[in-house]
Amino acid sequence: MPRINSPAELEELRKGILSKRDPDKPCIAICAGISCLALGNDRVISAFEEEIKKQSLEAKVDIRATGCHGFCEKGPNVVIYPEEICYIEVTPEDVPEIVSQTVIGKKVIDRLIYADPNTGEKAAHQSEIPFYKNQTRHLISNNTKIDPKSIDDYLALGGYSALSKALFEMTTEQVLEEIKKANLRGRGGGGFPAGLKWETARNAPGEEKYVIVNAHEGEPGAFMDRALFTGNPHNVLEGLIIGAYAIGSHQGFIYTRHDTPQLRDNIDIALTQAEEYGLLGENILGSGFNFNVEVHLDIGIFVSGESSALMRSIEGKTPEPRPKYIRTSVSGIWGKPSNLNNVETWANVPQIINKGSEWYTSIGTERSKGTKLISLSGNICNTGVVEVPMGTSLREIVYDIGGGIPNGKKLKAIHFGGPMGGSIPESLLDTPLDFDELAKLGAPMGAGGMLVMDEDTNMVDVARFFLNFLTDESCGKCVPCREGIRQMLKILTNISEGKGKEGDIELLEELSEVMGEASLCALGKTASDPVLSTLRYFRDEYEAHIKEKKCPA
Amino acid sequence: MSDILLQIDGREVKAKEGMTILEAALSSGIFIPTLCHHEKLEPYGACRICTVEIESRGRTRFVAACLYPVEENLVVRTRSEKVDRIRKMILELLLAHAPDAPALQDLAQEYGADKDRFEKESSFCILCGLCVRYCAEVKKKNAIGFVDRGARREINFIPEIASKECWNCKECFSLCPTEALQAAYFLTEALAFPSPSFEPASEE
Ligand SMILES: Cc1cc2nc3c(=O)[nH]c(=O)nc-3n(C[C@H](O)[C@H](O)[C@H](O)COP(=O)(O)O)c2cc1C
Numbered sequence: 001m002p003r004i005n006s007p008a009e010l011e012e013l014r015k016g017i018l019s020k021r022d023p024d025k026p027c028i029a030i031c032a033g034i035s036c037l038a039l040g041n042d043r044v045i046s047a048f049e050e051e052i053k054k055q056s057l058e059a060k061v062d063i064r065a066t067g068c069h070g071f072c073e074k075g076p077n078v079v080i081y082p083e084e085i086c087y088i089e090v091t092p093e094d095v096p097e098i099v100s101q102t103v104i105g106k107k108v109i110d111r112l113i114y115a116d117p118n119t120g121e122k123a124a125h126q127s128e129i130p131f132y133k134n135q136t137r138h139l140i141s142n143n144t145k146i147d148p149k150s151i152d153d154y155l156a157l158g159g160y161s162a163l164s165k166a167l168f169e170m171t172t173e174q175v176l177e178e179i180k181k182a183n184l185r186g187r188g189g190g191g192f193p194a195g196l197k198w199e200t201a202r203n204a205p206g207e208e209k210y211v212i213v214n215a216h217e218g219e220p221g222a223f224m225d226r227a228l229f230t231g232n233p234h235n236v237l238e239g240l241i242i243g244a245y246a247i248g249s250h251q252g253f254i255y256t257r258h259d260t261p262q263l264r265d266n267i268d269i270a271l272t273q274a275e276e277y278g279l280l281g282e283n284i285l286g287s288g289f290n291f292n293v294e295v296h297l298d299i300g301i302f303v304s305g306e307s308s309a310l311m312r313s314i315e316g317k318t319p320e321p322r323p324k325y326i327r328t329s330v331s332g333i334w335g336k337p338s339n340l341n342n343v344e345t346w347a348n349v350p351q352i353i354n355k356g357s358e359w360y361t362s363i364g365t366e367r368s369k370g371t372k373l374i375s376l377s378g379n380i381c382n383t384g385v386v387e388v389p390m391g392t393s394l395r396e397i398v399y400d401i402g403g404g405i406p407n408g409k410k411l412k413a414i415h416f417g418g419p420m421g422g423s424i425p426e427s428l429l430d431t432p433l434d435f436d437e438l439a440k441l442g443a444p445m446g447a448g449g450m451l452v453m454d455e456d457t458n459m460v461d462v463a464r465f466f467l468n469f470l471t472d473e474s475c476g477k478c479v480p481c482r483e484g485i486r487q488m489l490k491i492l493t494n495i496s497e498g499k500g501k502e503g504d505i506e507l508l509e510e511l512s513e514v515m516g517e518a519s520l521c522a523l524g525k526t527a528s529d530p531v532l533s534t535l536r537y538f539r540d541e542y543e544a545h546i547k548e549k550k551c552p553a
Numbered sequence: 554m555s556d557i558l559l560q561i562d563g564r565e566v567k568a569k570e571g572m573t574i575l576e577a578a579l580s581s582g583i584f585i586p587t588l589c590h591h592e593k594l595e596p597y598g599a600c601r602i603c604t605v606e607i608e609s610r611g612r613t614r615f616v617a618a619c620l621y622p623v624e625e626n627l628v629v630r631t632r633s634e635k636v637d638r639i640r641k642m643i644l645e646l647l648l649a650h651a652p653d654a655p656a657l658q659d660l661a662q663e664y665g666a667d668k669d670r671f672e673k674e675s676s677f678c679i680l681c682g683l684c685v686r687y688c689a690e691v692k693k694k695n696a697i698g699f700v701d702r703g704a705r706r707e708i709n710f711i712p713e714i715a716s717k718e719c720w721n722c723k724e725c726f727s728l729c730p731t732e733a734l735q736a737a738y739f740l741t742e743a744l745a746f747p748s749p750s751f752e753p754a755s756e757e
């Protein structure tokens with residue numbers, strides 16, 4: 001690979017890549033994402049490879065193993081370009097027919113396209129399938145167009161042009177200003193304005209500063225960070241480099257999952273390729289700016305995604321949170337200013353730099369801008385990774401995109417934010433997807449895991465499920481969290497086993513208050529949120545369990 | 554270092570920059586209860602019994618006095634209805650493990666904590682970490698550490714180190730607020746020296 005030494009050379013390289021690509025050449029894009037992997041997509045990929053070889057089509061047809069397409073419910077997903085025909089639930093047996101009929105014969109195979117379960121209406125293209133049609137996919141849409149192991153694929157779509165623009169056409173202050181004006185808020189759970197955090201780290205005393213990608217994604221039911229990062233690693237990396245430039249950092253860290261080898265591989269390959277092209281390392285694009293990145297693997301405990309625990313983990317210590325009376329953006333890894341952002345937060349940066357904050361703020365609500373990735377799961381027809389503008393109502397997500405509740409059941413509640421989040425009832429379904437609106441209702445968006453629950457759900461069990469998860473996943477250092485969760489779980493277990501007693505609800509509330517005020521980190525402070533929200537909206541279920549020793553659901 | 558003026562329980566208190574609320578309070582003779590604090594050790598912030606109410610930049614918050622750095626014009630209340638309620642609950646949670654620990658009993662009286670509020674737990678260690686941290690920070694031996702996490706967290710001697718180091722030291726014993734440590738130690742010793750001549754040691 002040639003090293004690129006200037007923006008002009010970058011554009012030359014891009015032109016070269018594009019000139020070798022024929023937009024009319026058929027390409028079979030097969031989802032190699034984790035959900036489809038579980039459905040046997042590796043066999044589908046090999047079947048395509050064999051079939052193409054058998055028919056001696058290697059020169060005429062491209063095969064692309066891509067990241068997650070989003071429609072996990074109907075995987076393995078295959079898209080045939082240039083027509084963008086979507087096939088769902090593809091098996092290896094379908095492959096010869098797809099190649100001869102669709103790739104060569106340009107005919108749509110009826111049985112493999114999406115059919116609406118209610119109306120039977122068929123849709124052959126992504127743009128017609130309700131699941132995709134009703135989304136606004138600025139971040140995840142490139143997944144089908146990119147082989148994550150190919151930096152050229154990313155460059156062909158305009159990749160690294162934002163980095164080039166930031167380094168050569170903008171001062172560090174201007175980059176920072178643009179992110180601040182865009183009001184980009186952190187996607188990892190807190191919704192803290194990224195620009196303000198960057199500014200704190202930038203202004204903090206000290207020469208050495210760090211920028212970090214939080215790719216821990218420990219929230220049960222959340223899988224969108226993995227989908228995005230595995231499918232389009234350069235997008236996140238480009239955002240990180242731009243952030244480093246604005247903050248004045250020359251060392252980055254990616255903290256990611258130890259149990260997702262595919263993600264790890266794609267990150268490693270992306271780093272190597274970016275370095276070979278001179279987009280990472282010394283004197284990036286000839287700008288004089290130096291920046292290196294190290295990958296660290298988590299140790300698979302939920303609390304290691306918390307910022308101070310994550311930073312201790314990078315230092316090689318046990319991931320125990322420390323009190324953040326001094327912010328990590330001032331004193332983080334080895335006491336140096338350390339700016340941590342979530343995968344999706346970083347991924348938003350290149351498009352903001354490219355298209356400007358004005359464009360970005362035109363999407364979303366007053367205080368929540370841009371789009372948001374959602375992991376849709378639970379009792380919903382279409383599970384998958386969804387991207388919608390902030391402000392989209394939960395009703396649209398559940399019905400227009402999610403396809404409603406399976407088996408003719410009624411919707412009961414929606415849970416956001418995993419073990420530190422909350423559940424809201426069906427009556428609040430017109431609430432917009434918005435950091436502040438959802439937080440007010442006691443169901444903060446968290447990282448974007450949206451769990452849909454039907455009428456058969458027992459809400460006491462929901463609260464118990466999350467607390468049970470946390471008993472193993474808190475670090476156990478401080479008393480209110482460790483002992484509070486222990487006692488709450490006992491009370492909830494008693495209640496659901498019909499052994500609840502008068503006063504249990506009040507004790508749960510009292511424990512919640514102490515945990516919320518006195519725990520050391522956000523895990524303990526919010527561990528009782530699922531309990532509080534279910535008490536707020538489904539108190540009668542708790543009471544029925546206790547008084548009548550039975551479950552109303 | 555410059556002096557910082559703050560207010561604790563209505564009194565003007567002078568502190569040095571970098572001090573914690575706990576240090577500032579102690580230096581002016583104001584008492585804040587602690588369980589996991591030790592002057593020779595790094596502040597740890599695990600027991601949360603030193604939780605105090607502060608007013609800073611117009612907000613009322615609850616923070617651990619052993620960790621929170623003093624600020625100019627900070628207003629601290631070491632007791633308030635809510636502080637007392639938090640401490641009472643923390644004590645009740647700990648008394649489920651160590652109902653007979655004198656340090657807990659004294660505080661329980663002060664805060665009206667009921668030692669029987671929660672069902673008794675099998676482990677009597679309250680995981681203050683004094684032994685673990687003393688061994689690591691002062692003795693630099695790391696003969697004892699935490700294992701596991703969440704509700705399953707416990708302390709454990711590392712037999713290979715403990716068999717060499719602990720017999721002649723035992724300095725951590727006196728730090729233990731529940732006196733549970735001896736039991737743990739003897740248990741490990743039994744594991745570390747499984748000799749036929751082993752006899753249970755007499756009471757210390
Ligand atoms: C217990 C706990 C677990 C967390 N896990 C994650 C995680 O897996 N991924 C993540 O991005 N943020 C996680 N966070 C939030 C981080 O502490 C931090 O706020 C975030 O990474 C900052 O990035 P953002 O501002 O871009 O959202 C967690 C927080 C807590 C308290």
Ligand code: SF4
Nearest residue numbers: 475477478481521524
């Ligand atoms: S709140 Fe929970 S996870 Fe956080 S430090 Fe305390 S015990 Fe550990």
